[in-house]
Amino acid sequence: MVAGDQKLVHTPFVSAGYWSPCAPLVWDPVKAMSRTSLAEAVYAWPCESISRGRANSPHSRPYQATENNVSKNHLNFATLNFLNFVGDSDLSNVATEQLKKYGVGSCGPRGFYGTFDVHLELENKLAEFLGVEKAVIYSYGAATFSSAIPSYSKRTDVIFADEGINHATYLGLVASRSHVRFFHHNDMEHLEQLLIAQAKRDKEDPKRALLTRRFFVVEGIYFNSGEICPLSELIALKYKYKVRILLDETISFGVLGKTGRGVTEYFGVNIEDIDLISGSLETALGVCGGFCAGSQYVVGHQELSGQAYCFSASLPPMLAKAACTAISKLQSPKENGKRNQRLLELARLTDNLFHSNNKLTSIWKLYGHPDSPLKHLRFRENNTLGKLEAVVQTAFDWTDERNLKAPPLLLTVSRLVMLSCTLIHIIFIPNVISNIQRFFVQRYCDIEEDE
CATH class of the missing domain: 3.40.640.10 (Type I PLP-dependent aspartate aminotransferase-like (Major domain))
Incomplete structure (x- = not known):
């Protein structure tokens, strides 16, 4: 019999005379934990979370974010929320x-x-x-x-x-x-x-x-x-x-x-x-x-x-x-294709505004049908993948510092048109791209840009 305040433990293996390992049991006079001590130990145990923390998903609708203690409105142009049903x-x-x-x-x-x-x-x-x-x-x-x-x-x-x-x-x-x-x-x-x-x-x-x-x-x-x-x-x-x-x-x-x-x-x-x-x-x-x-x-x-x-x-x-x-x-009769008609107009307007800006078209190329709201924005050079990755990383760091929800530039694609944007937003797109070009492209791609 073993006393209530003692237990049997294994010692490290030792060699016997006939070369057979043996692990003798010896007395270890360690007192058993009381229920109170056991409960305290359980509650003090650092539990690990079984799931990751909730990530900040990209916003599909206009939202506010703080930059330099100033609250500004932001609109994510890299979503597939074409008809503005997300968050409806x-x-x-x-x-x-x-x-x-x-x-x-x-x-x-x-x-x-x-x-x-x-x-x-x-x-x-x-x-x-x-x-x-x-x-x-x-x-x-x-x-x-x-x-x-x-x-x-x-x-x-x-x-x-x-x-x-x-x-x-x-x-x-x-x-x-x-x-x-x-x-x-x-x-x-x-x-x-x-x-x-x-x-x-x-x-x-x-x-x-x-x-x-x-x-x-x-x-x-x-x-x-x-x-x-x-x-x-x-x-x-x-x-x-x-x-x-x-x-x-x-x-x-x-x-x-x-x-x-x-x-x-x-x-x-x-x-x-x-x-x-x-x-x-x-x-x-x-x-x-x-x-x-x-x-x-x-x-x-x-x-x-x-x-x-x-x-x-x-x-x-x-x-x-x-x-x-x-x-x-x-x-619905009230709708009667109004969402789709406006989306088509915005898609065509985006296409026209981009191609009419010579400063942008000299460096970037916009892919996609004029009637498509999904458009791809890429460098004209074929060997710029490494440079573009540096651009995107810088853009991501810039976004993270300002506590925004999504990077302002994607690696190969920018879905530029959706109903949550207004005519002013569409007109402002070339300016946004110009800012990206000025701060990131010129730095990494050795492109001389006229002031």
């Missing part, structure tokens, strides 16, 4: 009501107790808004198109993809394990050359050709360039060479067209000419999630084959209801 009071109130009703999450995938009435309501609203038979929603925008592509295209199929596609779309191409042929960005002549070459291969092996399906994978507005796809020409090639079109409208949904119905409305083409439309609720609508829309036959296939649809928890009900509210606002 109506959407926030609806989400709060649904939070009290349903809780935070849905606690399961759509096929396993994760479907709520608001999910079905949102799918019906999306289908009605776009003018298609059916729509399905996903809980994460980036996983939507990357999940939809491999649910249709398989090993024996061929995908013709624009080389300017975004990273999420590229992951979908990899997951499909299909034969992928990239054509030059928005170059329909190069695409047709690839189609002609594919037709020759099909003619040489007709049996394999019978099992081979062909897909176009394009974006309405390309995230990596801000350009708009030539949809009318793609549709003509589709019917000429018997190809299906998979269209990603992550950026263009809610933005292009008179009422925000996307690139099909912008070009005035029949939406039935597009086999599958994928979009995001995280850009123009300002919530979370994504969707796929099209015919009943095509879209319904994802309910059993879409990996992110079948195995991911469904969209939180409060976000689904907030998205319904945003779509209702776009459809």
